[in-house]
Structure formats: C-alpha cells, structure tokens
Amino acid sequence: MPGFELFGDEERKEVNDVLETGILMRYGFDGPRKGVWKAKELEKEITETFGCTYAQLTSSGTAALTTAMAALGIGAGDEVIMPSFTFVASFEAVLSVGAIPVLVDIDETLTLSPDAVRSAITAKTKCIMPVHMCGSMADLDALKQICAEHKLILLEDACQSIGGTYKGKSLGTIGDAGTFSFDFVKTITCAEGGVVMTNSKEIYVKSDGYTDHGHDHLGVDRGADLHPFIGYNYRISELHAAVGLAQIRKLGTFLSLQKKHNKALRAYLEQIPEISFRVVPEGGDDSCSFLSWFLPTEEITKAVVAEMKAQGVLAGNFYWFVNNWHYISKWDHLKHATTLNALSETQKTALLKLKETSFPASDAIMSRCISTAIGLLWTDEQIKEKGEKMTAVIRKVLQEQAQHA
Ligand SMILES: *Cc1c(COP(=O)(O)O)cnc(C)c1O
Numbered sequence: 001m002p003g004f005e006l007f008g009d010e011e012r013k014e015v016n017d018v019l020e021t022g023i024l025m026r027y028g029f030d031g032p033r034k035g036v037w038k039a040k041e042l043e044k045e046i047t048e049t050f051g052c053t054y055a056q057l058t059s060s061g062t063a064a065l066t067t068a069m070a071a072l073g074i075g076a077g078d079e080v081i082m083p084s085f086t087f088v089a090s091f092e093a094v095l096s097v098g099a100i101p102v103l104v105d106i107d108e109t110l111t112l113s114p115d116a117v118r119s120a121i122t123a124k125t126k127c128i129m130p131v132h133m134c135g136s137m138a139d140l141d142a143l144k145q146i147c148a149e150h151k152l153i154l155l156e157d158a159c160q161s162i163g164g165t166y167k168g169k170s171l172g173t174i175g176d177a178g179t180f181s182f183d184f185v186k187t188i189t190c191a192e193g194g195v196v197m198t199n200s201k202e203i204y205v206k207s208d209g210y211t212d213h214g215h216d217h218l219g220v221d222r223g224a225d226l227h228p229f230i231g232y233n234y235r236i237s238e239l240h241a242a243v244g245l246a247q248i249r250k251l252g253t254f255l256s257l258q259k260k261h262n263k264a265l266r267a268y269l270e271q272i273p274e275i276s277f278r279v280v281p282e283g284g285d286d287s288c289s290f291l292s293w294f295l296p297t298e299e300i301t302k303a304v305v306a307e308m309k310a311q312g313v314l315a316g317n318f319y320w321f322v323n324n325w326h327y328i329s330k331w332d333h334l335k336h337a338t339t340l341n342a343l344s345e346t347q348k349t350a351l352l353k354l355k356e357t358s359f360p361a362s363d364a365i366m367s368r369c370i371s372t373a374i375g376l377l378w379t380d381e382q383i384k385e386k387g388e389k390m391t392a393v394i395r396k397v398l399q400e401q402a403q404h405a
Contacts (some may be wrong), residue, residue: 003189003247003254005376010249014038014242024238026057027212028222039241043195045248050170052178052197054204057241058211061159061181063234064194065093068177069127071196071206072153074099077346078126082157083112084328084362085320086131089181090157091334095343099126100350103328105361108279110292110369111138113361117146127153132161132171133326134371135258135289139281140166140174155179159194162187163255164287171287172197177207182244187254187289190244193236211235255287257376261383262288265372268387269293272394274300278369290318290371295394298367303397305370313389316373321366328359329366 017036023029026039039057046055058064074080076098082090084103091101104120107113112130128147130138140156147154158164158172159181165171172178177200180186182193196207206229209216214231269275269291278292295301301319308314320326328334337343337351378386 002185002376003187003250004184006250006254007189007243010246011243014246015239018238018242026235026238026241027215027217036238038238038245039236042241042245042248045245046195046197049248049251050173050197052170052173053199054197054201054207056196056204056207056211057236057244058194058196058234059236059240060089060192060234061179061183061186061194062089062093063211064159064179064181064196065089065155065157066096067207067210067234068155068179068196068198068203069093069097069099070210071198071203072127072155072176074127074153074155076344077124079122079124080127080129080155081112081117081120081125082129083131083133084359085110085133085326085366086157087159087326088331088334089159090129090131091331094129095339095347098344098347100124100347102350103354103357103359105359106365107361108294108365109136109138109281110134110278110365111136112143114139114142114146116361117143121146121150121152125150125152127155129155129157130175131157131159132164134278134292135161135164135287136278136280136292137161137164137166137171137284137286141281141283144174159186160289161287163251163258163289165285166281167283173199176200177203182240182247187258187287188244188247188251190236190240190247193240193244254376258288258374261376261378262286262291262374264380264383265374265387265390266291268391269394272391272398274398275394288374290373292369292371294365294368295370296368300397300401301368301370303401304394307393307397308390311389311393313386313393316375317390318371318373320369320371321363327366328354328362 023033043055078099094101104116154175156175156178177198182190210231211234214227215225219225335355
C-alpha cells in the first residue's frame, strides 16, 4: 500500500539535488537554486500522470482539502455532504473554512450512498464531497447527476485512492476539484504533502495564492507580488516535493504490485462462500491498495477479528468499525464539538446533533467489513501463508458459529 516501502536511491538523489543548492523553499531565489524546482516539476508530473490541467501542491492532504474548499468558495454556514466512513481530515477541513460537515450513510462501495446524499440536501447544501476510501471509489456518475440537478460543487477527497480510475479518468480529476494526500502512509509519499487538482484555471489560481499568503506570484520577486485576497501558509517544501518526484515515477510499479498481490490474496478469500467483497462501481478500477471484504454478521466478524488477533495474523487487517479512527462511532471529539477555540453557533449546533444521529445502514456495513492493507514487498510465499492463515481462522469461526446456532 504505501510508497515508503520502496523508498530508495531515487528519493535520496532527488533530495540531494535540493541539498546541493540549499534552497529548501519552493518560491524565489531564482539564481542560487541553479534551475532546481522540485515542487514545480512534481506539479507538472502530477498533471501528466493523472490527466488534469492544473495541480497545486500543499503541505498536507488536509491543507489540500481546506485550500480546495476556499478556492471553491465554500465557507461560513455552507453545508458539505460527506460520508460517515472517512479519515478525520475530511471533516477537519470542512470545519476549518467555517462550513458544516453533514455526515451521511455509506453503501457497499464503502463510500457515499447517492440515496443518502439526496435525502440530506437542504437549501444550505453547497458541496458533495465523496471520499474514495481504501483505493476504490464512489458512484461518481450518480453524484455528478445530483450535483447537476441541485447546482452543487463536487469535491473529491481522493487522498486514499491515488491511481484508481473511474470510466478511464483518474480519481481526483473528475469533480470540480480533487485532492491527494502524500503523507507517510499513502500510495505516493512526500513524508508530508498533498495536492489540489482541477481543470479550472480560476480554481487553480485561487489555490496557488491561498497556499502562499495570498501572493499572486506575478511580481518580479516575492516582494513585488500583489495580494488579491487573504491566504495562509500551506506551502510544501522543496525537500518534500523532491521525495514525491522520485515516488511518482515509481507509481506504475506500486500499482502493478498492489494489483498482483491484491488479486492473489483475494483468490484465497474467494474460496469461502460466506465472504463477499466491496462493490466497485461500474466502470471503476480499484487502485488495490486494500482488499476490503465482508462477513455475514457483526458477531462473526468480531469473532474473526478476535481469532486473528489470538493467532497473530491481525496485523495489516483493519476492522474500522471499532478499532480505528475512521468511522463515526469513534469520533467523540466531533460529536461533542470539542475544539480549542470557539466554533460558530451553527457549526456547534450541527455537531452536537450528531450525538443523537444514528447511522444504521453504515453500521450494518462497517460492522461486517475488514480491510486488508496490501504490501508492496510481499513475496509469493508470504501471500500464500497469509491467505492460508486467514482462511483457516475464518473457517474455524464459521464452523464454531454454525455449531452454536
Ligand atoms: C490521509 C487522508 C487525508 C489527508 O491527510 P494528511 O495526513 O493531512 O495528508 C484526507 N482524507 C483522507 C480520506 C485521508 O485518508
């Protein structure tokens, strides 16, 4: 799954280019940097690799989401419809621009349910933000249709699905804007970093200024830049961009290993008729960073997790429903609106309401779902061992449950 597994000489070489000049910042210092522009180069590679017109690097995926929202004009009081299964960064970014995260159910794609989205639309809805979790995607045609009907913005949080495609287009390039994260455990890593991708020049120019204190980057030097609006500092450094540059050139390798290993492990789980798999929308191509699978009931899933733990085969298997920080059930700080500084009253009221909101449709899916992270370095022998051990555990639990019944 993560690019850090194949960190090597290529990354060291790119970083060394930057260390040679000592110009660690992405803007300015045109003379001393001796033609080394790693961030610019990475932005160009991103547009070419993923097929978008513009790319703006940021200091993190969270910063990329915040930047995209600001550039799309999402702000105070606007409602952003997002899934109940995601990483906390998605709602953090919504809150950071003054908007309101409206959490709704997922379906067996493990992403936004288009029906749940429809029911959540109000006069204040401004944006639909699908999160393409664990390498695969939401039903983007259905969501685009809803956006067109209600004149809403489509912002893709594609932070976890670098390399996945939908109807031939890269995830993250299909909505009005999309983001990737390049944090340490993502498919491509910069250590920390992110990107806003868009085909709109206006959204790009706004993203560019927003991430650098509102600089228009049109002056002869930084001091001569104008500031058409207020921005912040969400810049990536040249050192981080250098790592990403080496990584993006290996993306083809990452993806082919992921696909190969995913398929091989899946073949083991497919031998068990009680197991079903995450639904990939028609026309979608999963990046295969995870293999997500379902057991028939919550009880069986919990027993399988416990048995995998007992037998030492749980590592790399995520039971998001209770064990991790990716599902609404674990977000007490959000449900209690626990912030350091005051939220707006509208934001606070909306968050406190989450305490009384239940997500039975999502619970019914997440309580039966286990995601297995796919390693890039797995050998055939290791996949065989993993597959045999996992299926042995599952068969044992299914047998025990059948005897109890
Ligand atoms: C990783 C991630 C982000 C952004 O994370 P950063 O660590 O800030 O780069 C956003 N959304 C999702 C779904 C993620 O997995």
